[in-house]
Amino acid sequence: MHALIVVAHHDPRSLTHSLARAIGDGIVQANPVNTFEIADLAAEGFDPRFGFADGAVHRRVAAAPADVLAEQARIERADTLVMVYPIYWWSMPALLKGWIDRVFSNGWAFDYKHGEPFVQKLKHLRIQLVAVGGADAGSFERHGYDRAMVTQIEDGIFGYCGAQVMSTERLLESETLDPKLHLQTAHALGQRLFSTTEETTPVESDAEFA
Template identity: 70%
Template sequence: MHALIVVAHHDPHSLTHGLAKKIAQGLTQANRSATFEIADLAAEGFDPRFSFADHAVHHREASPPMDVLAEQARIDRADALVLVYPIYWWSMPALLKGWIDRVFSNGWAFDFSLDKPFIKKLQRLQVHLVAVGGADDDTFLRHGYGQAMTAQIDHGIFDYCGARVVSSQRLLESETLEPALHLDNAYLIGQRLFPLSEETAQVQARPECA
């Protein structure tokens, strides 16, 4: 099983990056056969701007640009997609939103045309959302921010493409709580990405032969 962990934060020393690494650590320690790739959108210089070329792709007038094809190939190789990002203005950062705008294109993530039935094309993909926020849970509940994020991201993006959001967590009070609390939670998220069958768990539990 292979996971693509996409992180959207400009600072490699941020809590967001630390969470991504902990998820990867938990994944590989829970399942020795599992693999992962971390896609650092900021460090890799992904261009999130939706351009005329992307507009042509949406209208099925052109093939996706090479950078988009590369990201789609990454997702095609993955059994699970994990998005790790800070919450900016009660949503995801522009870098990650632009990645979705460009990569989840018509013809790859879904098929839309005026003369054919709509098709969701990412039904095999499992998605895990890990959002980091400074506010507390009561703020999200009181103002409906959490419900709004679920509607626009979980349903508005991934359900539209047929992908299944298996888990969606908001790690809150990130500027006031001890980082270790969220890092421990991220480790558990990684451990649960690919649940082991009983047979596989027994094999992994056996001591190595001398």
Template identity: 65%
Template sequence: MHALIVVAHHDPRSLSHSLAKQVAEGLGPSHTFEIADLFAEAFDPCFNAADHAVHRRQVPPPADVLAEQARIDRADALVLVYPVYWWSFPALLKGWIDRVFANGWAFDFNLEANRMEKQLGRLRVHLLGVAGADAGTYERHGYAAAMKTQIDHGIFDYCGARVLSSSLLPDAESQDPEPHLRTARALGRDLFTCPGAIEAAQPASDRQAAPVA
């Protein structure tokens, strides 16, 4: 089985990059992976007029968006590794979502019929956020719940994808990173054995169609 590991951090020496590598190493020789380094690859995260035309189904997606969609289509699991900026994704990763998870591919909204069909029912998602603050801060102010509502439900459930794990690694700037690296390696090791992952191994023709919202 194949995993697409997306990392959104400008510094290749960052903890985010180290975590992505640990997820890949944890997969072992039985599975394949690709690491998508959005900064090194100079992905343009700016949603522009051309992207809006894609959303309106007036033009096909541009080549860079099609390439990212093809990466996801090849994957049995999508892993996002990212630092938390202002209690959310960094702009680079949010822009990747904005442009790549487009109408007609991630979902299909028919304005005339007032119907929205979720298109990513086959996709299994794992989230690994790197947090500078401690866990108590996230719970005390409701940031953890807000992020889960915004990201897990608001993005992935909207498209029909299932978030099988959503981990927030606290105190990343002040504590020994080794426990977080072990968490990432364990995620890779268990990526295709956790509950729900087996469904992603089915051929596309055998998967149940995505539900209509």
């Protein structure tokens, strides 16, 4: 089995990057046959801006640009897509949102044509979300942000395309808790990522900036 771990953080020394590596280590430790690839969007210089070329793709009048095709190919090689990111303003960073805007395009992630049935094209894909934040769980619950993020990200993006969100791990209080605790959680997540017998349940936690 193969996982694509997408990381959206500008600093390679950040907890976010360390969590991604811990997940990868857990994947291989669970079964040496399993593999993973880390897509560091910041280091790779991915352009998250949805431009005229992307608009033409959405209208089904042009093929996707080369950088988008390359990202789609990486996803197609994966059994599970893991996204590791800090929570900015109760959502994902612009870099990751822009990656989704451009890569999860009409004709690839879904089929939309006026007057024709809507088709979800990512029903085969499993998604694991790992969000890192500085706030505590109570902050998310009091203001309804936990539910809002599920609606916006899990349902609004991946549910729209038919992909299965295995769980969202919110690793909260990232600026006050010992980072080893979150790294242990990430490693354990990697170990069970491809388990076919363990029932996955959401593990919630809070995050803003990491």
